[in-house]
Amino acid sequence: DQQVKQNSPSLSVQEGRISILNCDYTNSMFDYFLWYKKYPAEGPTFLISISSIKDKNEDGRFTVFLNKSAKHLSLHIVPSQPGDSAVYFCAASEGNFGNEKLTFGTGTRLTIIP
């Protein structure tokens, strides 16, 4: 049951360039989408989120785009920095308040090449 899919297990990007991480979902009941970042031996850290009523949310170097008709979201990191090297998880919830369970994708390992 893969309601949230991240089809690229890994991605390498040159420092200073744009990193684009993609995520697809199948459950049209999802109301909220999040990106978490995870370093080894640490828990997932919240990065940025977007409500299903919006198509873009920006926070500094990070922008999330949502295409509801395609059931697709993406995370753009510009410019990419070495500290961005981590595993990025896309997650979704059926609710707008934060107390609902999160459904995660399998993650994309991003490596920024200096």
Place this chain on the structure above:
Amino acid sequence: EPEVTQTPSHQVTQMGQEVILRCVPISNHLYFYWYRQILGQKVEFLVSFYNNEISEKSEIFDDQFSVERPDGSNFTLKIRSTKLEDSAMYFCASSYVSGSSYNEQFFGPGTRLTVL
């Protein structure tokens, strides 16, 4: 900055033994969660807890699992009789839900459970 803490960081146990994983959520948070990640797989929801009762649980969270908030600060996950397939990283999370805006879940560093 407040954070979710978990102990122990690594727990090794024999199959059939009981284990208790401990978490201290962020102090003003009201919702608590357990997730797990089997090696190489996705992070999966186990259970959410609010106002001293389970608010939602997944099909993974069977009778072998239980959660408790024994005092004002700790939140525990108990596995009564561990199986080999319970080996995973277990993450505790908490959130403060205001009702007026989205409040993300904050995750702890995890407890790696190894069942032999």
